[in-house]
Every structure is written in structure tokens, then in C-alpha cells.
Amino acid sequence: MQRMKKYTIKDIAELAGVSKGTVDRVIHKRGRVSATALKKVNNVLRDIDYQPNLMARSLKHNKHFLLCMLMPDPKIDPYWKPCLDGIEEALNEFSPFGIHVKHVFFNPFDKDSFVKQGETALHADVDGIVLAPLFQKESITFIKTCESLNKPYFLFNNDLKDADSQNFIGQDLYQSGRIGAKLIHSTLRGNAEVAIIHIDEIYKNATHMQEKEKGFRSYFDALENSDFTIKTYKLKHRDANNLKKTIKYFIDMHPEIDGFFVTNSKINLLAALLKRTRESMCVVGYDLLPENLHYLKNGTIDYLIHQNPKRQAYLSVALLADALLFNKVIPNKNLIPIDIINSENYMGYIN
Amino acid sequence: MQRMKKYTIKDIAELAGVSKGTVDRVIHKRGRVSATALKKVNNVLRDIDYQPNLMARSLKHNKHFLLCMLMPDPKIDPYWKPCLDGIEEALNEFSPFGIHVKHVFFNPFDKDSFVKQGETALHADVDGIVLAPLFQKESITFIKTCESLNKPYFLFNNDLKDADSQNFIGQDLYQSGRIGAKLIHSTLRGNAEVAIIHIDEIYKNATHMQEKEKGFRSYFDALENSDFTIKTYKLKHRDANNLKKTIKYFIDMHPEIDGFFVTNSKINLLAALLKRTRESMCVVGYDLLPENLHYLKNGTIDYLIHQNPKRQAYLSVALLADALLFNKVIPNKNLIPIDIINSENYMGYIN
DNA sequence: TAAAAAAGTGTGTTCGAACACACTTTTTTG
DNA sequence: CAAAAAAGTGTGTTCGAACACACTTTTTTA
Known part of the structure; x- marks a missing residue:
């Protein structure tokens, strides 16, 4: 009571x-x-x-906290755009309490940019740092520096291996792969050719897609007397034009594929070139980019798995702010739900 | 900036x-x-x-607000249980600001109980009321009284027809029905017998299930050259034992049904008696009750549509508190996402 | 035109927590 | 055992908004 x-x-x-x-x-x-x-x-x-009385305390302190958001430039990879809205939302809630945010963007295709912008962040004398640790090795170096400087930090989007996940917010990527598998399995029902497709995977240290692939395969491996064939394909690029050709070539060479599981938000590149010839096909990918939604609405894509970058960013900022302002303990179970999106329920997830 | x-x-x-x-x-x-x-x-x-400075203002005022939560007794219908957690969560956030909640439960099967408890709520001299307006006519009377007493109120779970939806939070039930249809459609793929099943619908004024049915049918109606047959069944009861027999009888009499769409959380009653004989079957229902999750995990249920009562309750309290404390305007778009749950992603939604 | 009423303005207190500072009491030290 | 140091305690101010109240100036009234 x-x-x-x-x-x-x-x-x-x-x-x-x-x-x-x-x-x-x-x-x-x-x-x-x-x-x-x-x-x-x-x-x-x-x-x-x-x-x-938190009001009285906060009034007396009248402290201002500057948080740093170290993340990929949304102009380079639009996946990150919704993060800005999430940060905005957190600020609406916390700016009356003196929370401010400094954005520091890096190029997600460039390790050096990450290292350089990481240093920018550390030199800015901020009170806490939220980062998307895209590059495994460099990120570990970075958080070690944070720890030695006694600067609070928070990871989001993807976790680091062999780092304790105390201050992480994101999804269980392995499970996310299993969900993709389940969706394809329940749509195709037996005797089908299924492709795991990594598009444009040049984040060298990234483990996202490997984790998703593991989860995906684990689902099918566990099926009794399964008659599914699972193959992995990597479609890399040097320039955008080249990538399009690669994908086109891939599609033409593999008319036998019934199920497509694209492990990132680049699924629109595949969908743009894909013709749904047979009744029994299933295309599953990630993230609610406008381009992806387009192909979800017109029926080329069956399901999108929602990684909810907006909510991840919101929660990172909010939890860090709560910790700084009110000494709240950050709950260690920081996995957010993995939403299944189809052409009928996507409306509830965009705004 | x-x-x-x-x-x-x-x-x-x-x-x-x-x-x-x-x-x-x-x-x-x-x-x-x-x-x-x-x-x-x-x-x-x-x-x-x-x-x-909101802190200074709030400190000076030092006002306390008592909100009333007028909702069905979770002991009578377990669907409402998660609401208590949502309220708890909102209180964690807002009790430092002087927000308190008084719970007033009514019997969801009894109009008179609703009216009586509504009066209890109004006589308790609360600063605002959050209610689940299960009974259409009685609820309209109630909110008219609120308006004349100038008492802020907030509806959740289901909206009232011909009431402006300014202070409502919940899901689009029509769309929710369409989602059910889409899931069954993409699992069964053609030439199938589909049943819309209303179990235990004795909320006389309730429109939930009708809305869901409309949405469900609209999806199949829009399909070109569809070979699905859609039929509606109402399985009512007088006592629990009787209901079980009714359901058993229904299942035995309709071996031809491939797709089952149960319009409320009572799907576990059906699942308990259902044998999945054919490969091609699809069972869709509502809500993550422990019993429902049991049948989702063991494969009897394919999908559950999550109405997220916890979040609905949380948001109702939080928005009303924000309005009272900080004169924040309540956003008029208060529809929450409709989550699709299967055996691989349910973990993220329970806690 | 003086007294009374009204209009206009500034000062000081309050809310609760945090902390500086002055003060009193105890303990240590030469 | 006095002086100095340390330990323990209470008072008073601050944060920003809200508002009571006292004070000054202007306007109205007899």
C-alpha cells in the first residue's frame, strides 16, 4: 500500500x-x-x-547533465533515423530535469571515424555516454577508457561479446533469427528451399547478422523430419550500382528459392528486384524503413522484424538520465520485445 | 535547439x-x-x-492527486490482471509527484455492479477517473456525470461509439480483426474453412468482438477469387461445466474447420479440447494469459494477438497524471500497437 | 481639498532537500 | 591540566514559483 x-x-x-x-x-x-x-x-x-521529495532535491541541486549520443550518422545509414525521435522523446521528458544531449555521429562504414568521434565525445566533458558499439574491438577499448575515467556509459543496438551486459539495451539477436525462421516455416510448410541472405555486410566487426543466422538455423535444425534446405548467401558491394547487379544476378541464378531471410534493413534492395511468381513464397527482413514498408504494403515482403531503434534510443537516454538524476538502478534485463510486423499491423509502429 | x-x-x-x-x-x-x-x-x-521550472512550481503547490481506477475485478476475469502491474509501474514513476491511485473493481458480467461502483468512485472525491467502459449505455451516462462535475476522465481498453475519442487509449479493434485474418490467410493459403468464434460473450453492451469480426471479414471480403469460407459461431455458457461441453460438442461437430479465430482471451478453453489432426490448421486468439501461453508453446495455438492491457493501464494513468501535474495536453492519437505473438517471440512480452 | 477607496508595486515567506558555517562538546596532545 | 584539535550539532540560506501582505501612489468621493 x-x-x-x-x-x-x-x-x-x-x-x-x-x-x-x-x-x-x-x-x-x-x-x-x-x-x-x-x-x-x-x-x-x-x-x-x-x-x-525529488522535486525539492532536484530544485536544490539545479544540476545540468550533458549526455553524449555516439551513433552512426543517420544520413549515411537511414536505419538510425528513428533514434533521433527516440532521443527527442526522452528529452521532452527529462529536459525539465536538466538533461541535455550532444549528438556525435560517426560513419558506420569507417572504423577510424568511430575512434575519432569517440575521442571527440570523451573530450566534450559530458556526464555520460550512450553508444552503438558497432566495432567490437574499438568499442571495448572505448568503454575501458570510459571506465578508467569513471564516466557512465550505456550500450544500445548490439551488445559486445565478453562484455558483461549490465548496461546494454537491445534485442536478443539469436532469438530474432529464430523468429524469422518460424515465420518462414509457418508460411511455407515443408519441402522448401530457404536462403539466408547477408546484404552489404561490410561492418567488419559486426556480429548482428551472424547471431541472427545462428538463431535461424537453430530453429530449422530442431525440426523433426524437416524437408527444408537452408543455404547462406553473402551479397557484398563496392558501389551501389554494383550491388544492384549482384542482387539481380543472384535472383536470376536462384529461381528455386522459396524463402528469403534478409538479415538487415537492406531487404528493400532485394524486394525491388524480386517477382513473386509462385503462390508459395515467403520474404522476411528487418526494420520499418519507408522503402521496406512500401514493399510490405504491396505484398513483396511478407514480414518485417522490428528492431525498434527509436525505443532503444529512448530507453538508453531515459535509463541513463534516471541513473544520473535519481540514482535509480538500471535493471539488468534490458532486452526489448521483438515485434513481428505484417501489412496489417505496421500502422501501429510508425509515427 | x-x-x-x-x-x-x-x-x-x-x-x-x-x-x-x-x-x-x-x-x-x-x-x-x-x-x-x-x-x-x-x-x-x-x-x-x-x-x-516545474520542480519549483510543484514543490510550492505540494498538491496530491488521487486517481481512481474503475475496472473489472481481475479475480473474476484474469484478462485484467496485468493492468495492476501497469498501474504499479506508473505509480513508481509518478508517486514522487504526489499521484495516488484508488482501485475500484466491478463485476464485468454485471451492469448493476458497474453502475454501483461508478457511484462509489464519484463519491470518493478523486481528482480524476480512469475507466474501462465495458457497458456502452451506462458508461455514457457515467462520463456525462463526470463532465457535469468537471471531473477529468480517461477511457481505456475499448472506446465508446459516438463519443469523441479524445481521452481514450486502446487498440483499433477492427484492425485487430484484420490482423487475425491476415495471419490465418498467410498460414492456410486457400480453399479453407474458417470459423470466427465468440466464446462466452455475455457482456451485453460489449462491442469488442463485433468490431473484431467486422475487421476479420473485411479482410477476406477484399480478397480476389478467394476460396475461403467464413462462418461465425457463438459459444455461450450458463456455468463453466456447461461451457466446456458446448465447446467439445462444437469441435466434434465441425471437423471441417481449418482456421479458428477466437475473438477474446478465452481461447485456452478451445485449445484445451482441440486436436491438431491435419498439417494445415491455424488457431489464432487473443492475450497472453498463462493458459494461452501454454498452448502457444505446445503448438496448439499459432498466434496470439496482444492487447497489452498492462501498457494500456500504464499509459492511462501516466497521461492523466501528466495532464493534472503539468497541464500537458493529452495527444489525441492514443492507439497502441497491436502485437503479433508466436511461440518464438512471446518471451519479450511477458515479465 | 482632505479623507477614503482603489490601484499598483515590492518584500518576504513558504514548499523540502542540501549543505555551508558557526557553535558546543569531547578528545587528544604537549 | 590547559590549549589545541577533532568530533558532534544546530541554524540559516539557497534553489524558483506562488502568493500573502504591507506599502506607495493614484483616483474617487463627500
């Missing part, structure tokens, strides 16, 4: 028979308190449930 | 060359200000973007 009286420091002081200064010292463990006084105050604190 | 200086009333007073008392009177339009002073202050206010 939360129907209790709200106690103030003054109330506690009176109950304990000491001054509010003493109560304050006890609460903040600032010492300069005798054993007797400490006991008196602690007894009162044990009996009542003291909840400091 | 949010990078501006935060102005205080004192700042404005200095800039305008008047006292803070005068500024205060101008801002709150409390009169007792000369034309000259008014002009000086307004000029300053026009130039800067004054945003009052």
Missing part, C-alpha cells in the same frame, strides 16, 4: 529528537554523527519509509 | 525593470498591474521563451 504519509527530513528530525542537519548527515552518510544520534535516526528510518 | 538559458521570474523582473511580484501577476493574469508595467513585462516575455 502506498497510502502512507509523506515524511520530510524535518519530520524525521522531530521524531528522532535531533536537528535536520543531523538527519541529513545520516541519510547521506557524511559522518560527523555520534553513535547515539545515528541510532536514533536509523530507528526512525527503519520504522518509516522515507522517500525524499 | 534546446540549448537556451533557462530564465527565472527573477531574470524577467530584472530585464523588465519591475519586481518579481509584478511579473508573477502578469504571467498568471491576476490583474493589479499598470498598463506600462504590463507592456514592459510582455515585451520581455515575447523576446525570451519562458519555461517555468
Whole structure:
């Protein structure tokens, strides 16, 4: 029951028979308190449930916190665009409490850019950093620096292997692959040729797609007397024109494929060139980019798995802000749901 | 850009060359200000973007708000259980701001209980009411009373026809029916017998299931050269035992049905008695009750549509609290996403 | 035109937490 | 055992908004 009286420091002081200064010292463990006084105050604190008035605290502090958002430039990869909205939303909530955000973008195709912008972030004297650790090795170096500088940080979008996932927010990518598999399986029902397609995978350190592939295969591996054939294809590019040709060539060479699982948001490139000849086909990919939605609506794509970058960014900022402002503990279970999107329910997920 | 200086009333007073008392009177339009002073202050206010410090305001007011949650007793219909968690979550966030909640439960099978508990709520001198308007006519009477008493209210779970949906939060039930149809369609692929099943529908005024049915049918109606047969069945009960027999009888009498669309959370009652004889079958229902999840995991149910009662309750309380505390405008687009759940992604949605 | 009423203005207090500072009491040290 | 250092305690101010109240100036009234 939360129907209790709200106690103030003054109330506690009176109950304990000491001054509010003493109560304050006890609460903040600032010492300069005798054993007797400490006991008196602690007894009162044990009996009542003291909840400091956050408004008063915040007003007194009047602190301003600057958070840094270190993420790929949305102009280079549009996947990241919704993050900006998520940050905006978090700011609406937290700017009255003195939370500000500095955006630092890097080129997701360029390790050096990540390293360089990471240094920019660290030199900006921010109070906390939220980052998308695209490059495994460089990111580990970066967070080690953060730790040595005692600077709070928060990872989102993808986790780092062999880093404890305490301050991470994102999805279970392995499970996400299993979901893709389940969707294709329940649509095709047996005796089908299925392709796992990695498009444009040049993030050298990235493990997203490998994780998704593992999950995808684990689903089909577990099926009894399955008559599905699963093959993996990598469609890389040097320039955009070249990539289009590669994809076209791939499609033409593989008319036998019934199920397509594209492991990232680039599925629109495939969908643009794909003709749905047979009744029994299934195309599954990732993310609600406008281009992807186009092909979802016209029936070329069956399902999109929603990685919800907006919510990831929102939560990263919000949780870090909560931690800084109110010393709230960041919950360690920070996996967000994996939404299944089709042509009938996508409306609820865009805005 | 949010990078501006935060102005205080004192700042404005200095800039305008008047006292803070005068500024205060101008801002709150409390009169007792000369034309000259008014002009000086307004000029300053026009130039800067004054945003009052909400913390200071709230601290001064030190108001407490009591919200009333008028909803079905979760003990009678477990669908409503997650709402309690949602309210809890909202309270975690807002109780430091002096928001409290009084729960008032009614029996969802009993109109009179709704009316009676509605009166209880109104007599409790609460500052706002969140309600699940299960009974159309009675609810309209209720919110009219709220309006005449100038008591803020908020609807959730289902909307009222011919009420403007300004203060409503929930899902688009028609669209939700279309999603059910789409899932069955993409799983069965042609020449199939599909059943819309209303179990235990004795909420006389309830329109949920009718809306879902309309949406469901609209999807199949729009298909070109469709060879699906859609039939509606109502399985009512007088007592639990009786209902089980009714369902058993229904299943035995209709071995021809390939697709089952159950329009509410009672799908577990069907699933308990259903044998999946053929390869090509599809069972779709609503809500992540533990019983439903059981049959989702074991493969009897293919999809559950998640109405997210927890989130609905959370948002209702949070939006009403924001409105009361900070005069925030409640956004009028208050439809929440309709999540598609299968055996691979349900984990992300329960906690 | 003096007294009374009204209009206009500024000062000071309050909300609760945080902390500086001054003060008192105890302990340590030469 | 006095002086100095340390430990313990209470008072008072601050953050920004809101508003009561006292004060000054102008306008109205007899």
C-alpha cells in the first residue's frame, strides 16, 4: 500500500529528537554523527519509509547533465533515423530535469571515424555516454577508457561479446533469427528451399547478422523430419550500382528459392528486384524503413522484424538520465520485445 | 535547439525593470498591474521563451492527486490482471509527484455492479477517473456525470461509439480483426474453412468482438477469387461445466474447420479440447494469459494477438497524471500497437 | 481639498532537500 | 591540566514559483 504519509527530513528530525542537519548527515552518510544520534535516526528510518521529495532535491541541486549520443550518422545509414525521435522523446521528458544531449555521429562504414568521434565525445566533458558499439574491438577499448575515467556509459543496438551486459539495451539477436525462421516455416510448410541472405555486410566487426543466422538455423535444425534446405548467401558491394547487379544476378541464378531471410534493413534492395511468381513464397527482413514498408504494403515482403531503434534510443537516454538524476538502478534485463510486423499491423509502429 | 538559458521570474523582473511580484501577476493574469508595467513585462516575455521550472512550481503547490481506477475485478476475469502491474509501474514513476491511485473493481458480467461502483468512485472525491467502459449505455451516462462535475476522465481498453475519442487509449479493434485474418490467410493459403468464434460473450453492451469480426471479414471480403469460407459461431455458457461441453460438442461437430479465430482471451478453453489432426490448421486468439501461453508453446495455438492491457493501464494513468501535474495536453492519437505473438517471440512480452 | 477607496508595486515567506558555517562538546596532545 | 584539535550539532540560506501582505501612489468621493 502506498497510502502512507509523506515524511520530510524535518519530520524525521522531530521524531528522532535531533536537528535536520543531523538527519541529513545520516541519510547521506557524511559522518560527523555520534553513535547515539545515528541510532536514533536509523530507528526512525527503519520504522518509516522515507522517500525524499525529488522535486525539492532536484530544485536544490539545479544540476545540468550533458549526455553524449555516439551513433552512426543517420544520413549515411537511414536505419538510425528513428533514434533521433527516440532521443527527442526522452528529452521532452527529462529536459525539465536538466538533461541535455550532444549528438556525435560517426560513419558506420569507417572504423577510424568511430575512434575519432569517440575521442571527440570523451573530450566534450559530458556526464555520460550512450553508444552503438558497432566495432567490437574499438568499442571495448572505448568503454575501458570510459571506465578508467569513471564516466557512465550505456550500450544500445548490439551488445559486445565478453562484455558483461549490465548496461546494454537491445534485442536478443539469436532469438530474432529464430523468429524469422518460424515465420518462414509457418508460411511455407515443408519441402522448401530457404536462403539466408547477408546484404552489404561490410561492418567488419559486426556480429548482428551472424547471431541472427545462428538463431535461424537453430530453429530449422530442431525440426523433426524437416524437408527444408537452408543455404547462406553473402551479397557484398563496392558501389551501389554494383550491388544492384549482384542482387539481380543472384535472383536470376536462384529461381528455386522459396524463402528469403534478409538479415538487415537492406531487404528493400532485394524486394525491388524480386517477382513473386509462385503462390508459395515467403520474404522476411528487418526494420520499418519507408522503402521496406512500401514493399510490405504491396505484398513483396511478407514480414518485417522490428528492431525498434527509436525505443532503444529512448530507453538508453531515459535509463541513463534516471541513473544520473535519481540514482535509480538500471535493471539488468534490458532486452526489448521483438515485434513481428505484417501489412496489417505496421500502422501501429510508425509515427 | 534546446540549448537556451533557462530564465527565472527573477531574470524577467530584472530585464523588465519591475519586481518579481509584478511579473508573477502578469504571467498568471491576476490583474493589479499598470498598463506600462504590463507592456514592459510582455515585451520581455515575447523576446525570451519562458519555461517555468516545474520542480519549483510543484514543490510550492505540494498538491496530491488521487486517481481512481474503475475496472473489472481481475479475480473474476484474469484478462485484467496485468493492468495492476501497469498501474504499479506508473505509480513508481509518478508517486514522487504526489499521484495516488484508488482501485475500484466491478463485476464485468454485471451492469448493476458497474453502475454501483461508478457511484462509489464519484463519491470518493478523486481528482480524476480512469475507466474501462465495458457497458456502452451506462458508461455514457457515467462520463456525462463526470463532465457535469468537471471531473477529468480517461477511457481505456475499448472506446465508446459516438463519443469523441479524445481521452481514450486502446487498440483499433477492427484492425485487430484484420490482423487475425491476415495471419490465418498467410498460414492456410486457400480453399479453407474458417470459423470466427465468440466464446462466452455475455457482456451485453460489449462491442469488442463485433468490431473484431467486422475487421476479420473485411479482410477476406477484399480478397480476389478467394476460396475461403467464413462462418461465425457463438459459444455461450450458463456455468463453466456447461461451457466446456458446448465447446467439445462444437469441435466434434465441425471437423471441417481449418482456421479458428477466437475473438477474446478465452481461447485456452478451445485449445484445451482441440486436436491438431491435419498439417494445415491455424488457431489464432487473443492475450497472453498463462493458459494461452501454454498452448502457444505446445503448438496448439499459432498466434496470439496482444492487447497489452498492462501498457494500456500504464499509459492511462501516466497521461492523466501528466495532464493534472503539468497541464500537458493529452495527444489525441492514443492507439497502441497491436502485437503479433508466436511461440518464438512471446518471451519479450511477458515479465 | 482632505479623507477614503482603489490601484499598483515590492518584500518576504513558504514548499523540502542540501549543505555551508558557526557553535558546543569531547578528545587528544604537549 | 590547559590549549589545541577533532568530533558532534544546530541554524540559516539557497534553489524558483506562488502568493500573502504591507506599502506607495493614484483616483474617487463627500
